[in-house]
Amino acid sequence: MRLRILRPKAAPGPKTVIVRGNALLNSLSFSGLTTGQRGVHLRLIETTDLHLHLLPYDYYADRPSAGIGLASAARLIDVARAEAPNTLLFDNGDFLQGTPMGDYVAHERGLRRGDLHPVMAAMNALDYDAITLGNHEFNYGLDFLMTTLEGAAFPVVSANLSTRLGAGPRADRTLVKPYVILDRMVTDEMGFAHPIRIGVIGFAPPQVIDWDNHALDGRLQARDIVQSARAWVPEMREAGAELIVALAHTGIGSARYAEGMENAAVPLARTPGIDALLTGHTHLIFPSPMFSSMPDVDIATGTIGGKPAVMGGCWGAHVGLIDMLLMREGGEWQVLGTRSEVRALPSDGLKSDRRIADAVAGLHADTLAAIRRPVGQSREALHSYFSHLGVTGSLQVVAEAQRDYVRQRLADPELAELPILSAVAPFKSGGRGGPAGYTDVLEGPVALRHIADLYPFPNAIAALCLTGAEVVEWLERSAAAFNRVRPGSQGTPLRNPEVPGYNFEVIDPLDVVYDLSQPSRYDHAGGLADPRAHRVVSVMLEGRPLDPEGRYILCTNSYRAGGAGRFAGAQARNLVLSDERVTRDILRQYVTRHGALVRGGQGSFRFKAMPGTTVIFETGPGAGAHLDEIAGFHPEARGLTRAGFLRLKLDLSDGA
Template sequence: MAHLSRRTFLLSSTAAGGLIMLHPYSARAAAGQAHLRVLSTTDLHCHVHPYDYYADRENHTMGMARTASIVNDIRAEATNTLTVDNGDYFQGNPMGDYIAYSRGMAAGDLHPIIAGMNTLGYDGGTLGNHEFNYGVDFMDKVNAGAEFPIVCANFARSLGATPREDALHLPPYVILDRELTDGAGETHPVRIGLIGFVPPQIMQWDRAHLEGRFAVRGIVEAARAWFPQMLEEGADLIIALAHTGISASRHEEMMENSALHLAAVDGIDAVVCGHHHLVFPSDRYSGQGIDAAAGTLMGKPAAMAGFWGSHLGIIDLMLVREGGAWRIDRSESTTRPIFERLEDRTVRPLVDSDPQVIAATQQVHEETLEYVRAEVGRTEVPLHSYFALVADDPSVQIVSEAQHWYVSDILKGTEHEGLPVLSAAAPFKAGGRGGPEYYTDVEPGPVAIMHVADLYLYPNTLMAVRITGSQVREWLERSAGIFNQVEPGAADQPLLDPGFPSYNYDVIDGVTYRIDITQPSRYDTDGELVNPDARRIVDLEFEGAPIDDDAEFIVATNNYRASGGGRFPGADGSTIVFEAPDTNRDVIVRYIVESGTIAPAADGNWNFAPADGATVLFETGPAAMRYLGEVRARGTMIEPAGEGEGGFALYRITL
């Protein structure tokens, strides 16, 4: 077994001269008993260095190099160890995009994430859904450099009559012949089976790369077929590397998040899961068959190690040798983080980066920095958010356009094809507590990936919901709660509610509407319906006609909103019809790359309803003056109104 180390004392010296406490399983194992520790990573997404390429600065919450730095110590705590990866390893940040879109992968090239994994010494891995984002040929070139087996039992070139007859693209499993050292210091042979699974939804998410060339099986269906064969071949233990999340929902054949049901299949001994970008064991998961305290799914030990290298998953198995075979006597599941968040919300790293991993990937890191700072497209117009809360805005427009482009294409060939696609987006950098400089401001000319982070701050994942016209109206009513109620004809009233976060101010593109702020808001800041008779959204139209309340629409948005964030009507998690494998940032980058040059002109699809000449005041950054003319040109009666507080500039709008 790779990375075996024998420790016969409770305390053991590390290379750095410190002491490592042995895990009780190793410290107390007797003859015929052996402690096996399974270490796992998942959803690394090419985060090798602790660096946020979007923000162009170090980030202590990420990086396989940080995770790697604790692996040796964690290995030293156990007599026998195995290290595995659970997929989504080479796509997901600008380093991954740089390799795929710019540098390329020639035969014999070593991908940086594989270089890091080889340095750390993995024993096996499987595919995640993001491995298909650049196409199967690219994936094969990346995987060719791995010094460890990569397996997947449910992804095939074609399906046979049974799973065992499928023409699989990769081996479904591997059986590792290793030796275990027991508590008496004697070595014994062991056969450890690793089997991999990928979400079946790859056929939808990467249809352009896979349709007509490949096929998938359901995860549980494939497991039921292959586990008996692994046992027939003498596997003492079967560990599933399942790139799938944990859901207590009833099992369905092509279920995306099926780790719980996979654990129930006869023959499996432990489950390494992922895909959710969460941690297990944790109180984030509950339900029948899920025991977060014991770290088990259906009684089987399981671990999910966060994402981007944030944690290392650990499954500790106390094995007993009986009749020449091994069985699990006891187990523990835990995770180890690489950082902690302090009370003041700052982040403190718990470990330094592993110097060997850094050295193996430093050149590509530096090349990525050049890439992230380089042009990925151009904009013919400025992209700024100084007036995003009071007028249709180009910084929100580009997000909406990218989301619409992506969702319109991805839904082709599905039951939702043909439904009109709308797009909801909100300004993130809009002053407030962030201060008078906290605005997006990209001048016409080159657009770099770092500018995309300015447009879209959060690592949300794109989602789409299917809702009715009446729900579109209510969504907008909820959004319009950012505005204070004003008195018709009155002068210089405050426009914005300072307690309403800008990220909850959605503009929906694809419809036109006006907002009558002489009416009270239907919803309060928390999303409670407080004025059921009030209507701020007026003249709501789709394609030039009043919207049909019973008509159905697809709305492109993000996972926060679609899952109930902000408590928006029509977006409570029950209306989701598509969960993209890509972040909203990635979608914007791909849209700009595809377009070459963008010119996201604010189309004025919303404005304020007249209020008998009432005037309202709002604050924005002083640099907004540069763009005042373009906002006026779109019909907003706006003018400077002096200095605001704390460095802000004050503006007046006549309604």
């Protein structure tokens, strides 16, 4: 039985409309709904990329944080359920890792068979209908994930992740069920009940097997998202699914299909048989103006490839909604119209839902005790407010810990003689993390929470052997983090907002000079944009130019070595060290051994001087206490943005 989609006479209004009660039924005029026919209002509710933000609390800053957390988002979910007669609640993946609470459960308290992970306790309390897996579900290893999922009181689906590949997707031994069919009764606007069979299928980025290769090698296989959908969706129809919802932990990227693409929402939406699409992974919001110019994406109707879609941000700060007007005629369900919207928590937050707060209260207290445990000292204030300006002290301590660990474990004597470089990204440098999303470690005692603040992700250590030319290309890729600045121009935004902090790498102890008057060689996704462009004009190591043909050891992490971000040389053939040790644990042990956060090399980067040129740089408000560190830019504070970032006018005349 196939569900038909009828087009309305007129397109619905703006997407940011809040639909209450049966307003969807009353506000739209459709050719398919005539006198005597009854419409069914079905609402799909999405959370995505929770990253274990269960409570409105910032464990890195060790203080409450309004506006995030599933316990607060539960209030939005309750309201959304009360407004519609028929609702389904889904999570779109990346729920397991992201806060020190998750690390505490995985690495200190542990999770034994029969234990209920706090995220499962929270989702069970909210009565989720189904969830899918994201890439970060695998950060703690496959066994930990499977033990976690044993506590789920709802189906977990993922169609393109398997423990053994068959001749085709439908012959694979999938890690969890590829899909589930939910038998539900829905009521129309007159209160009459109707049966409906709703198919739910899940997808994850296939790159997950590379990003967590140290834990998954030989144990997990991944297929292309679109190819998997084309195989499984027809089977779902054969099994009786009348409406198919895709839980797609993938972003909204190119409309042009390419096998293995990470952000495949647009070609996935074009897959015949899929009726609605819940997206995620990139922590963005859809519908929103950000996607206004993308092919096959319509923010006015909230559709991708003509299918209703939504992306509900991250960390429980938002929930996504898709409202669908259905009608049953001749034994078939028809979609008469849809609306999508994303609802945000108010900036001052909402009162925490007691179901979740009570479920994790004990673990919250244990996590606080753990993160406050002293491990050493910091001899200076370390922050990431100016990491994109060459103030990289907070990165250098991580770089030195990585270098020290790799140096001791290079078994090949020939490799051990090579110069060891260390690449680190300012993971917390504003952007999508907001004005509070910066590392800020004060001089004095250092606790575990500060270690997590300096390195918030549980990436494993890795090392590559690269040529000097590949190292320079690595830096060129990083330079995409900056906008092009025309000499003599005034007020150009310095940072490219499309490049998140984790894709801007600083390589210690290199001294690098960037020429921002040149176009970027790479685009924001790592694709080669202009092969003739070069922003890196100088790379020095210990006072000498880097040898393009020389060989160097580059310390990095499993995520980057697996190809994430598309950095030059991040290939298996160049891998010389792959270790299960998590970089954050390496940093903690390094600090414990030395009794302090110790910087390594003094390398950094600067910009080529552009006389008479100014730029605008946005950073966290806490940067105001450290403006002396960027005196060479002659900074002028220009107030706060609506989002709460501090705007600074910087002078590039001296190339500081």
